Amino acid sequence: MQPFTGSFTQQEPIPEDAISAAVEVMRSGRLHRYNTVGDELGAAAELEKAYAAYQGSKYCLACTSGGYAMQTALRALGIGAGDRVLTNGFTLAPVPGAIAGVGAEAVLVEITADLVLDLDDLEAKIKAVAPKAMLLSNMRGHLCDMDALCGVLETHGVPLIEDCAHTMGASWNGKKSGSFGIAGCFSTQTYKHLNSGEGGFLTSDDAEFIARAIMLSGSYMLYERHGAAPPAEVFTDIRLDTPNMSGRMDNLRASILLTQLSQLETNIDRWNARHDLIADRLRGVNSVYVPHRPEEERYVGSSFQFLMPDATPEMMQQVVHGAKALGVELKWFGADSPVGFTSNHQSWRYVPAQTLPKTDAILAGLLDMRIPLTFSLEDCAHVADIIAHVVGRVTQKGAA
Ligand SMILES: *Cc1c(COP(=O)(O)O)cnc(C)c1O
Numbered sequence: 566m567q568p569f570t571g572s573f574t575q576q577e578p579i580p581e582d583a584i585s586a587a588v589e590v591m592r593s594g595r596l597h598r599y600n601t602v603g604d605e606l607g608a609a610a611e612l613e614k615a616y617a618a619y620q621g622s623k624y625c626l627a628c629t630s631g632g633y634a635m636q637t638a639l640r641a642l643g644i645g646a647g648d649r650v651l652t653n654g655f656t657l658a659p660v661p662g663a664i665a666g667v668g669a670e671a672v673l674v675e676i677t678a679d680l681v682l683d684l685d686d687l688e689a690k691i692k693a694v695a696p697k698a699m700l701l702s703n704m705r706g707h708l709c710d711m712d713a714l715c716g717v718l719e720t721h722g723v724p725l726i727e728d729c730a731h732t733m734g735a736s737w738n739g740k741k742s743g744s745f746g747i748a749g750c751f752s753t754q755t756y757k758h759l760n761s762g763e764g765g766f767l768t769s770d771d772a773e774f775i776a777r778a779i780m781l782s783g784s785y786m787l788y789e790r791h792g793a794a795p796p797a798e799v800f801t802d803i804r805l806d807t808p809n810m811s812g813r814m815d816n817l818r819a820s821i822l823l824t825q826l827s828q829l830e831t832n833i834d835r836w837n838a839r840h841d842l843i844a845d846r847l848r849g850v851n852s853v854y855v856p857h858r859p860e861e862e863r864y865v866g867s868s869f870q871f872l873m874p875d876a877t878p879e880m881m882q883q884v885v886h887g888a889k890a891l892g893v894e895l896k897w898f899g900a901d902s903p904v905g906f907t908s909n910h911q912s913w914r915y916v917p918a919q920t921l922p923k924t925d926a927i928l929a930g931l932l933d934m935r936i937p938l939t940f941s942l943e944d945c946a947h948v949a950d951i952i953a954h955v956v957g958r959v960t961q962k963g964a965a
Contacts, residue, residue: 566891566950566951566954567947568890568891568892568951569891569892569893569944569947569948569951570892571892571937571939571940571944571948572937572939573893573894573934573935573937574756574935574937575937575939576755576756576760576937576938576939577937577938577939579760579821579825580824580825580828582824583820583821583822583823583824583825584821586608586820586821586823586824587817587820587821589820590608590816590817590820591817595607595816596815596816596817597813597815597816598610598627598790598813598814598815598816598819599785599787599790600816601790606790606792607790607816607819608816608817608819608820608823609627609792609813609814609815609816609819610790610791610792611792611819611823612627612792612814612819612822612823612826613625613626613627613766613791613792613793613794614792614793615792615823615826616751616766616768616793616826617768617792617793619826619829620741620743620744620749620766620768621741621744622743622744622749622768622769622770622793623769623770623772623775623793623795624768624769624770624771624772624775624793624794624795625766625767625768625792625793626766626767626768626775626778626779626782626791626793626794627764627765627766627813627814627819628764628765628766628767628782628812628813628814629763629764629765629812629813629814630659630752630754630763630764630765630812631659631728631730631750631751631752631753631754631757631765632659632662632663632666632752632765633765633782633812634750634751634752634765634766634767635659635660635663635700635726635728635750636663636666636667637767637778637781637782637810637812638700638726638747638748638750638767638778639663639664639666639667639669639698639700639726640667640777640778640781640810641748641774641775641777641778641781642697642698642724642726642747642774644667644669644697644698645667645668645669646667646668646669647668647669647670648667648668648669648670648696648697648698649669649670649672649694649695649696649697650664650669650670650671650672650696650697650698650699650700651671651672651673651674651687651690651691651694651696651698651699651700651723652664652671652672652673652674652699652700652701652702652728653673653674653676653682653701653702653704654673654674654675654676654910654919654921654924655676655680655702655704655898655909655910655924655927655928656702656704656728657702657704657730657906657908658908658912658913659730660700660702660728661673661910661913661915661916663700664700664916665915665916669697670916670917671913671916672690672694672696672919673910673916673919673921673924674686674687674690675921675923675924676704676923676924676927677923677927678854678856678872678874678927679707679856679857680704680705680707680856680870680927680931681707681708681709681710682701682709682714683923684709684710684713684714684717686923687699687714687717688717688721691717691718691721691723692721696723697723697724698723698724698725698726699718699723699724699725699726699746700726700728701714701725701726701727701728701746702728702730703727703728703729703730703731703732703735703742704728704731705731705868705870705933706731706732706735706864706865706866706867706868707856707858707864707870708732708735708737708742708859708862708864710859710861711737711738711740711742711745711861712737712738714745715745715746718746724746724747725745725746725747726746726747726748726749726750727742727743727745727746727748727749727750728750729742729743729749729750729751730750730751730752730754730757731757731865731867731868732864732865733751733752733757733758733759733829733865734758734829734830734833734865735862735863735864735865736862736863737861737862737863738861739863743768744768744770747769747771747774748767748768748769748771748774748778749766749767749768749769750765750766750767751765751766751767751768752764752765753765753766753818753822756906756935757867758829758832758833758865758867759822759825759826759829760821760825761818761819761821761822762818763818764814764818764822765814772795772799773795773799773803775794775795776788776794776795776799776800776803777803777807779791779794779800780800780803780804780807780808780809781807781808781809781810781812782810782811782812782813783809783810783811783812783813784809784813785809786804788800788804832938833865835938836865836866836867836936836938837864837865837866838942839866839936839938839940839942839945840864840866840867840868840869840936841866842942842945842946842949843869843936843945843948843949843952844866844869846946846949846950846953847871847949847952847953850952850953850956850957851956851957851960852873852874852875852876852956852960853871853872853873853956854871854872854873854874855870855871855872856870856871856872866936867935867936868933868934868935868936869933869934869936870931870932870933870934871931871932871952872927872930872931872932873930873932873956873960874930875930876930876959876960878899878929880959880960881897881899881929881930881932882897883959883962884897884932884955884956884959885897885932887955887958887959888951888952888955891951891954891955892951893934893948893951893952893955894934894935895932895933895934895952896932896933896934897931897932897933898928898931898932898933899925899928899929899930899931907933909925909928910924934948
């Protein structure tokens with residue numbers, strides 16, 4: 566087998582028109598979002614307007630990161646010390662981190678083998694802990710049955726915040742991910758669907774909620790310079806009671822995101838062509854389970870996951886090492902200690918320890934891989950063939 570030589574962390578360059586826009590902002594010297602002249606809308610405000618239109622939400626706040634968007638959403642809902650917030654047992658560290666950031670306690674909900682929230686466990690935990698909110702993580706772009714989820718949350722009066730770091734551009738039954746609850750949180754960090762190094766959005770249709778979020782983001786009294794904000798009178802009762810916790814986006818990052826946003830739909834098609842090619846090749850491989858994607862889901866295949874439900878930890882290690890030796894970087898969520906961006910709930914010691922037997926059994930066999938757009942379709946076929954080859958070798962040895 567020929568080794569693969571592509572880089573799993575190499576992004577595409579920032580488009581030339583985005584680079585020109587950034588240079589123009591730098592030439593102007595007006596990098597701060599409120600440093601505008603006359604009626605000019607700065608790039609940050611333009612971006613809020615454009616992203617709200619893309620998302621189909623009334624309001625959008627551009628901020629410094631996806632993690633900041635989640636913390637701000639929790640704060641704007643009034644969640645704080647001692648409150649319980651539900652989230653997925655399988656997610657990345659900034660999600661329990663956002664809950665810890667407001668002094669609340671994360672209560673972890675089990676997932677299914679299709680890597681989505683287990684709605685039975687959700688209902689049981691709502692009854693057991695009386696949570697103040699659910700911070701749903703659409704982890705690795707897998708959407709649970711959003712209609713069923715909203716039904717459960719509405720029945721029990723639990724507000725929903727969505728972590729859409731991996732579902733920017735995705736939808737369920739034609740409705741955009743991030744539009745199902747009070748707020749959607751998005752990241753424009755380098756490894757997500759738009760790239761400004763760091764950055765994020767908070768979207769909502771609720772005027773008072775977003776007014777609090779805008780004040781929290783460090784708006785001083787300049788909230789009228791936002792691109793997708795409610796009218797000034799909504800701020801009257803909020804502006805003096807809401808602390809300033811600076812996390813504004815600047816015009817430089819916003820300028821490079823604006824032109825990228827116009828290419829997002831094209832890029833989603835490019836990601837899905839790559840993802841589906843890999844998924845199709847691996848679906849038939851012995852001992853491999855590729856999570857099911859329901860008809861209602863329009864996903865963004867910026868990463869790929871598969872399970873080896875019957876493999877031992879030794880076999881999982883052998884697959885990771887065997888793939889690595891052939892140039893393919895797989896992340897294993899069942900490892901004892903966290904590696905790079907990958908950790909599981911046992912490594913979040915700031916969250917009270919919780920028993921999640923179902924999630925643990927799934928993570929023990931879960932492998933995950935990035936799909937950068939710098940990979941060609943031929944590259945993806947090569948990567949899939951390497952994975953099939955290594956899995957075959959390891960499972961045959963296991964059986965022998
Ligand atoms: C990246 C990520 C975030 C937040 O991203 P920031 O790095 O804070 O912009 C949130 N949730 C998940 C699942 C992520 O992968």
